[in-house]
Amino acid sequence: MPNIVLLNNVDHKDLRVITRHGAQFGDRQMWATTFPAEFRDVQACYPIVFRKTTDGLGFEPVALFGFQEEENLFLDGQRWDAPYVPLMIERQPFLIGVNGSELMVHIDADSPRVSRDEGEPVFLPLGGNSEFLERASSMLLSIHQGLQATPALLSALLQHELLESFVLDVELNDGSQNRLVGFYTINEDKLAALDADAVAALHRAGHLHSIYMVLASLSNFRMLIDRKNAAHA
Amino acid sequence: MVRRIVIVGGGSAGWLTAGLIAADHQGSSLHITLIESPDIAPIGVGEGTWPSMRDTLRRIGVSESDFFRECDASFKQGSRFNRWANGTDNDYYFHPFVLPQGHGEVNLPEQWQAQHPGIPFADLVSYQPHLCVNGRAPKQVVTPEFSSVANYGYHLDAGKFGVFLRKHCLEKLGVHYVPDNVVGISSHDNGDIAALHTQSHGALEGDLFIDCTGMQSLLLGKHYAVPFLSQKHVLYNDSALAVQIPYPDDNHPIASQTSSTAQSAGWIWDIGLPTRRGVGHVYSSAHIGDEQAEAELRRYIVDTGGPRDIPSPRKLSFNPGYRERFWHRNCVAIGLSAGFIEPLEASALALAEMSAAMVSDELPATRAAMDIVAARFNEAFTYRWERVIDFLKLHYVLSQRRDSDYWRDNTAAVPDRLNDLLTLWRHRAPSRNDFNRIEEVFPWASYQYVLYGMGFRSEFMNPQPRQAALADGYFREAAELTHKMLGGLPDNRTLIHHIKRHGLQKI
Numbered sequence: 013m014p015n016i017v018l019l020n021n022v023d024h025k026d027l028r029v030i031t032r033h034g035a036q037f038g039d040r041q042m043w044a045t046t047f048p049a050e051f052r053d054v055q056a057c058y059p060i061v062f063r064k065t066t067d068g069l070g071f072e073p074v075a076l077f078g079f080q081e082e083e084n085l086f087l088d089g090q091r092w093d094a095p096y097v098p099l100m101i102e103r104q105p106f107l108i109g110v111n112g113s114e115l116m117v118h119i120d121a122d123s124p125r126v127s128r129d130e131g132e133p134v135f136l137p138l139g140g141n142s143e144f145l146e147r148a149s150s151m152l153l154s155i156h157q158g159l160q161a162t163p164a165l166l167s168a169l170l171q172h173e174l175l176e177s178f179v180l181d182v183e184l185n186d187g188s189q190n191r192l193v194g195f196y197t198i199n200e201d202k203l204a205a206l207d208a209d210a211v212a213a214l215h216r217a218g219h220l221h222s223i224y225m226v227l228a229s230l231s232n233f234r235m236l237i238d239r240k241n242a243a244h245a
Numbered sequence: 246m247v248r249r250i251v252i253v254g255g256g257s258a259g260w261l262t263a264g265l266i267a268a269d270h271q272g273s274s275l276h277i278t279l280i281e282s283p284d285i286a287p288i289g290v291g292e293g294t295w296p297s298m299r300d301t302l303r304r305i306g307v308s309e310s311d312f313f314r315e316c317d318a319s320f321k322q323g324s325r326f327n328r329w330a331n332g333t334d335n336d337y338y339f340h341p342f343v344l345p346q347g348h349g350e351v352n353l354p355e356q357w358q359a360q361h362p363g364i365p366f367a368d369l370v371s372y373q374p375h376l377c378v379n380g381r382a383p384k385q386v387v388t389p390e391f392s393s394v395a396n397y398g399y400h401l402d403a404g405k406f407g408v409f410l411r412k413h414c415l416e417k418l419g420v421h422y423v424p425d426n427v428v429g430i431s432s433h434d435n436g437d438i439a440a441l442h443t444q445s446h447g448a449l450e451g452d453l454f455i456d457c458t459g460m461q462s463l464l465l466g467k468h469y470a471v472p473f474l475s476q477k478h479v480l481y482n483d484s485a486l487a488v489q490i491p492y493p494d495d496n497h498p499i500a501s502q503t504s505s506t507a508q509s510a511g512w513i514w515d516i517g518l519p520t521r522r523g524v525g526h527v528y529s530s531a532h533i534g535d536e537q538a539e540a541e542l543r544r545y546i547v548d549t550g551g552p553r554d555i556p557s558p559r560k561l562s563f564n565p566g567y568r569e570r571f572w573h574r575n576c577v578a579i580g581l582s583a584g585f586i587e588p589l590e591a592s593a594l595a596l597a598e599m600s601a602a603m604v605s606d607e608l609p610a611t612r613a614a615m616d617i618v619a620a621r622f623n624e625a626f627t628y629r630w631e632r633v634i635d636f637l638k639l640h641y642v643l644s645q646r647r648d649s650d651y652w653r654d655n656t657a658a659v660p661d662r663l664n665d666l667l668t669l670w671r672h673r674a675p676s677r678n679d680f681n682r683i684e685e686v687f688p689w690a691s692y693q694y695v696l697y698g699m700g701f702r703s704e705f706m707n708p709q710p711r712q713a714a715l716a717d718g719y720f721r722e723a724a725e726l727t728h729k730m731l732g733g734l735p736d737n738r739t740l741i742h743h744i745k746r747h748g749l750q751k752i
Contacts, residue, residue: 068386069747175752196752
């Protein structure tokens with residue numbers, strides 16, 4: 013269980029954060045939440061698909077790293093083998109918390125990334141913010157703002173019935189069968205059949221851009237399968 | 246050409262029929278009118294459905310979330326029978342909607358008797374009785390509308406259901422609504438109905454007339470005098486006392502199944518809706534008086550945690566049976582106008598759904614085609630009513646209760662076909678060969694659930710020990726699914742609350 017506390021330069025004055033990757037730091041994740049402002053970078057490396065949030069209230073876009081729980085095909089020892097790492101991964105162990113209208117940086121104090129003797133210092137010797145912390149908080153702000161755009165995109169997708177569930181059956185070189193289920197993608201037939209008014213409305217709201225980024229991202233499935241085959245070899 | 250359809254009667258059967266035909270033929274030139282008497286209240290019992298209702302509602306095009314919000318609906322995962330086999334306190338069994346794990350793959354009853362004779366059959370082969378005992382819902386908040394984790398039907402408020410369907414039929418499906426009384430019928434020379442005369446809307450002409458007038462059977466029974474085949478000599482129940490009772494508090498658990506508890510001369514149904522329980526005693530007036538029936542009902546309510554003070558129960562009387570034909574000339578009866586047996590196993594709405602679907606699927610293009618369709622319809626539904634009677638009688642004839650004339654008398658008057666089946670089942674399990682129509686009313690799994698739930702045991706003549714390992718795998722599978730589902734499924738009230746507040750997703 014994460015232990016989330018407000019970050020402050022008294023309790024956390026000696027705190028350091030380990031920035032390298034690894035299974036021991038919780039990087040063995042199958043997916044990470046993403047958001048429209050990040051789609052351009054994410055689609056260059058990962059398939060973007062949608063999943064249901066467990067509260068049953070909606071959907072969220074995610075960058076996919078593997079085909080089953082706890083499988084991250086981009087994790088190579090201490091290295092994350094991709095030119096871009098999604099911000100929801102990069103931000104670890106920091107989180108944003110809202111206090112009234114104020115955004116505050118929080119930290120998971122029990123995260124394996126948190127250390128006293130290794131990694132990047134969070135505060136300067138006299139208590140000022142380190143450059144590392146400044147970068148982290150600007151990242152948190154990008155995430156916070158980016159996530160605000162997700163509900164409008166999803167409601168447009170649902171309104172035009174553009175989301176559909178899909179099943180991906182993958183046969184690996186060794187003959188083993190793998191099935192990816194539980195995710196959703198854009199229904200291209202329905203997208204192609206939209207009338208001009210609907211397309212214009214999606215375009216004006218900026219959603220058309222996101223939709224095509226998602227579609228383009230699907231070619232990364234081929235690369236993901238290659239990685240899976242390599243991992244099995 | 247058959248273009249104008251006139252439906253008489255606006256209960257569940259009438260609006261389901263109107264909705265199905267209108268939804269299936271949207272965009273055609275079909276003109277559908279429903280006449281509903283403002284003076285006759287729908288009978289409004291029949292609060293349990295089968296899983297088929299999910300397909301029916303989806304086909305009509307309503308949202309399942311709206312259905313839950315507007316019909317006081319809850320989930321039904323099957324039936325629980327108390328005191329039916331021998332009348333003792335620990336006598337109960339389930340007839341769940343989910344088919345047994347490994348059904349059709351291996352002789353489950355034989356391996357159950359050989360390996361686990363001490364475990365109730367349904368509890369061994371299915372996860373669903375365990376979901377019911379634990380009050381779990383059959384799906385999660387992320388499961389889309391009309392999809393299931395465990396197969397389910399509904400419990401619903403029949404009065405609200407009619408209003409819900411009417412709204413959809415009028416607002417979305419273009420059904421024409423005539424709130425009026427039928428006062429006369431005019432005929433063509435060949436005996437077809439030409440028009441129905443109403444008090445204030447004049448004559449309504451049609452090509453096909455659908456009789457959904459309930460037990461009065463205005464067109465098929467009264468006008469055409471199609472004979473009624475009473476089944477009282479087989480199934481004795483002809484009376485019911487129904488009452489609605491409140492929960493002790495707003496967060497009281499909602500049951501996952503219809504409970505049926507056997508009494509001295511009938512049985513008591515118990516249906517949990519989100520806002521109340523619907524409880525009723527259905528009994529044979531030849532075996533027990535109304536007063537004693539009411540006393541048994543009151544005792545049951547108190548025994549199951551209900552109040553001592555209940556409103557006066559509503560009395561319903563019926564003659565169990567069905568019509569010799571359902572489709573006669575240009576008139577077809579759907580719902581209680583076609584027949585009614587008793588609420589055991591809740592077949593009434595299911596038969597109405599099947600009838601409406603067949604009328605819609607086979608809607609004859611011409612008058613000449615109509616006679617052919619009518620003959621097929623009559624054959625199909627005569628078979629279905631006979632199977633309903635066999636299946637209901639199965640519950641009674643297997644009982645070992647001999648504590649009243651009712652139960653003693655019930656061992657008699659077994660229909661020939663059922664007798665033959667029971668002879669076969671003495672040495673083998675109910676199989677697909679016993680029920681080989683494409684659309685059977687009850688699947689053969691249901692006969693296994695009831696047969697073995699009631700304490701019947703087959704003496705298998707040619708045991709197949711090689712199946713033991715295979716069956717064991719399925720028994721384990723059922724146990725694993727039970728464990729997994731109990732860990733992941735919410736309780737009924739939590740899920741219904743979520744649906745009312747947020748709705749279910751469409752995908």
